[in-house]
Amino acid sequence: MSVSRRGFVAAATGLGAVLALAACGGQSAPAPATQAAQASAAATPFSYTDDRGKKIELPGTPGRIVAQVGSAAALWDFGVKPIAVFGPHKLESGERDPQVGNVDITQVKSLGNVWDEFNVEQYIGLQPELLVSSMYLKDTLWYVPEKSKDTIEKVAPSAGVMLTGRNATEVIAKYGDLAAKLGADINAPEITQAKTRYEAALQELEKLSAKGLKIELVSGSPDAMYVSTPEMVPDFKLLSDAGLDIVRPKVDAQGYFEPLSWENADKYEADVILFDSRTQALGLEEMKKKPTFAKLPAVAKGQVYPMWVETPYSYQKWAELLEGLVADLGKASKLP
Structure with a gap:
């Protein structure tokens, strides 16, 4: 995991200090498509209960979303574009890994490309509003490293979509439901x-x-x-x-x-x-x-x-x- 000593120390001494540091010197991330869309989403309360039974309630719809590549690809095709991804998304050739689907990897930040790689310091610097990942085990977010999950969970709310025991039709519908709550028009012609x-x-x-x-x-x-x-x-x-x-x-x-x-x-x-x-x-x-x-x-x-x-x-x-x-x-x- 590519995290500097400064990042670990900051995380250990208080999340507020880390966020302040990131706001001053963190790397920028792609902005939402339009200021109007951002303002509209910010004005719409967000409520979602994930497959852990965890209820997420926010005063506005999150726009700065970070997602595991499978979740990012599903949301992307439903019209929700995360600002960063983690998990296999780039092949050695530099081309997109098929697991990341239609996500434009030149337009999103990479927090890690392999198992157990998640750049926590960069994640904090992005000031995310929601993390989304699939799950094979009920309380385990896919590709979120065990060693840093507690710190990651403190940065922003997370939503997990269960895969095990469901068929593809059911999982697609779950991502469609989440995308709709995130402001997507899931009845758009292309969908x-x-x-x-x-x-x-x-x-x-x-x-x-x-x-x-x-x-x-x-x-x-x-x-x-x-x-x-x-x-x-x-x-x-x-x-x-x-x-x-x-x-x-x-x-x-x-x-x-x-x-x-x-x-x-x-x-x-x-x-x-x-x-x-x-x-x-x-x-x-x-x-x-x-x-x-x-x-x-x-x-x-x-x-x-x-x-x-x-x-x-x-x-x-x-x-x-x-x-x-x-x-x-x-x-x-x-x-x-």
Whole structure:
């Protein structure tokens, strides 16, 4: 975590002193789109209860929002533009990480790009009014470091959106509700058009369940192949709720997946394999170098397709994902 000694000392000796210091010498952040919009939001009381059961009540609608990249991407597509992000948003090439969606990373501050990186001093200097992050565990904000969470929570209110146990449709609706409370017009033409695309693609996906394809959800690492359950993560739960036949592995204590050695990659039979295409996971060609994986019937038949896990929860991004998935599953067939 890139935080100066001055930042730590200031945080420890009193938040008020730190905010005063930041106001004098902190870095500036992008301003709201117009002064009129800012004034209108400031005049509108804000009330929101997040998925921790935490009620946030403010005299005006927060405009200076900092968000974990997944939350930032969802809010951005609903018309709410955070001033800073944390979590994977920039690839080594300098291009946007797909997890940050349509967010213009040249127009937002970066507080950290990898796990456990959050620049607390810079966060304080931005004078944020609200922090937003998703959650896999009820009281744990995704990508907010455990070691600095207490200081971060003192700077501004935070809102957590639970992912576990919900499908993508439900999570998108949650972000839409939050965006509306933050002043967005969630019935704007570009959003309603994307929602129509999304719903049409979801209907096509549901029709494909009639093919009876057995689908395995995997993520690869150098030492293991992880088979995911469809019950926990919104991305996969949506597929199960749409009627697709998903392999249900014997999950570990965390309940999300079953780790298998590559020698045991053939434990489950599947007609189709959907693999985690995030940058931190092994790519398909790397997985094919594992002999047992390469011999799987689905791999031999070419019925292995990418699925971007942690796709931003907006109608725009999920319409794209589902349309691609429908095209892939549409050309797949049952294996002998």
